[in-house]
Amino acid sequence: MHGLGRDDRVILLTSPMTSMRICWLNGEFVAEDSAKISIFDRGVLFGDGIYEVAAVVNGRLLDADLHLVRLTRSLAAVGIAMVQSAAAWLEIMQTLATRNGIVEGLVYLQVTRGVAEREFPFPANVPPTMFAYARPKALTNDPNAVGVRAHVVPDLRWARRDIKSTSLLAQVLAKQAARAAGAFEAIMHDEGIVTEGGSSTIWIVQHGTLVTRPLSNDILAGITRDVTLQLAAALKRPVVERAFTLDEALDAEECFLTSATSLVLPITQIDDRNIGSGQPGPVTAALRDAYIARAIELTTAPVLAVSA
Ligand code: PDD
Numbered sequence: 001m002h003g004l005g006r007d008d009r010v011i012l013l014t015s016p017m018t019s020m021r022i023c024w025l026n027g028e029f030v031a032e033d034s035a036k037i038s039i040f041d042r043g044v045l046f047g048d049g050i051y052e053v054a055a056v057v058n059g060r061l062l063d064a065d066l067h068l069v070r071l072t073r074s075l076a077a078v079g080i081a082m083v084q085s086a087a088a089w090l091e092i093m094q095t096l097a098t099r100n101g102i103v104e105g106l107v108y109l110q111v112t113r114g115v116a117e118r119e120f121p122f123p124a125n126v127p128p129t130m131f132a133y134a135r136p137k138a139l140t141n142d143p144n145a146v147g148v149r150a151h152v153v154p155d156l157r158w159a160r161r162d163i164k165s166t167s168l169l170a171q172v173l174a175k176q177a178a179r180a181a182g183a184f185e186a187i188m189h190d191e192g193i194v195t196e197g198g199s200s201t202i203w204i205v206q207h208g209t210l211v212t213r214p215l216s217n218d219i220l221a222g223i224t225r226d227v228t229l230q231l232a233a234a235l236k237r238p239v240v241e242r243a244f245t246l247d248e249a250l251d252a253e254e255c256f257l258t259s260a261t262s263l264v265l266p267i268t269q270i271d272d273r274n275i276g277s278g279q280p281g282p283v284t285a286a287l288r289d290a291y292i293a294r295a296i297e298l299t300t301a302p303v304l305a306v307s308a
């Protein structure tokens with residue numbers, strides 16, 4: 001019998017759980033193998049849906065309220081009804097983390113336009129399909145914190161990247177290309193201008209200043225991006241929100257990504273080029289530490305009882 005090595009631990013933390021997992025589908029908590037949806041669901045037929053991914057730290061949701069604000073915005077942008085309150089979603093998400101014993105990980109939720117005959121325009125009077133599940137993942141102790149490689153690909157997506165749509169084929173292809181190139185993340189660009197990571201926000205550090213793309217229809221308004229901006233301000237680190245080029249990223253002192261699934265993660269190599277020293281830089285490390293400290297503080301604070 002061999003001991004538990006680092007790679008074993010990664011596999012244990014990231015592999016899907018067995019049929020013991022409890023999921024939530026259209027109002028019911030059900031075992032994973034009973035959580036079934038129709039082949040006529042518009043999420044399946046058209047990718048006609050919206051999703052969110054929120055982190056769990058110390059068994060508690062992190063910034064899930066902000067994710068639900070974005071869910072409300074994305075649903076409104078595509079005309080899908082928000083048929084249950086943010087408070088109801090919060091309770092479902094927390095219950096999934098608790099019932100599945102997730103100490104550190106992610107909660108995923110999806111809302112589709114529902115089940116109908118395959119016609120492109122919206123069906124009338126069809127309730128949205130809603131589901132959610134939780135999975136374990138190492139976040140505060142992520143082995144990738146030593147730095148990851150990114151691979152550059154053209155951004156093939158549509159023009160409303162601010163909507164967190166389940167139509168993710170372009171990102172699937174981008175991230176598969178990254179994996180084939182031995183990289184952890186894809187850096188997507190539009191004619192040499194960086195848009196985003198395949199599933200993350202991209203940042204660079206130039207002359208000690210943080211640079212990230214301003215919010216617009218061109219990128220998703222990352223929740224981790226927003227919190228990182230607040231932490232940068234608290235650390236008195238200058239920030240400029242502007243578009244930047246691939247060449248600037250290659251020549252940057254530091255490069256990193258932010259997302260609910262990776263928090264703040266150093267990108268130490270873009271394709272075959274080392275970024276800065278090729279090691280995680282001090283600005284990225286300080287932001288990752290600050291992010292984790294905040295996450296631990298928020299998820300260990302006593303829960304205030306709401307008085308009548
Ligand atoms: N993706 N940009 C894109 C294209 C993303 O898909 C994501 C997140 C982000 C970062 O957003 P946030 O900080 O709110 O996680 C930016 C999620 C994690 C996913 O698809 O799995």
